[in-house]
Amino acid sequence: MPTAGARMTALDLDDDEALVIFEFLSRYQESGQLTVAHPGEDRALANLLCLLEKQLVAPFGPDYDRALAEARQRLSAPE
């Protein structure tokens, strides 16, 4: 699944966050609808954002828009 050669971002979610985000994403995969079903989901998503902010360098660099566009493109390329 990882893009070849890409650095990895290690995230330590606690099990509550992991389970609640799993359910959120499972619903999206099954229904095609993105919805928040419980305040605990909001908290889990906010915590995940906080973890990503701590790990990532790109969001605070001048090339954010380009880095984002390239990442989206690589992810959506046919395998």
Added chain:
Amino acid sequence: MPTAGARMTALDLDDDEALVIFEFLSRYQESGQLTVAHPGEDRALANLLCLLEKQLVAPFGPDYDRALAEARQRLSAPE
């Protein structure tokens, strides 16, 4: 941020996935709207779900509904 005493779920996102999910969650935090802005976001969210499926035990247990309810409750409790 982690719930006291909770086990941790370690996730290795590649940097493309991490950046694209960061942008997805940032938009949600700023706008209150959950939207997918690019096919690469769909792929990143699907990859995150896949990682969580591999790590978690609870989704495949008989107590999933209870475990989910308890996790949501703990996450939404006042700090």
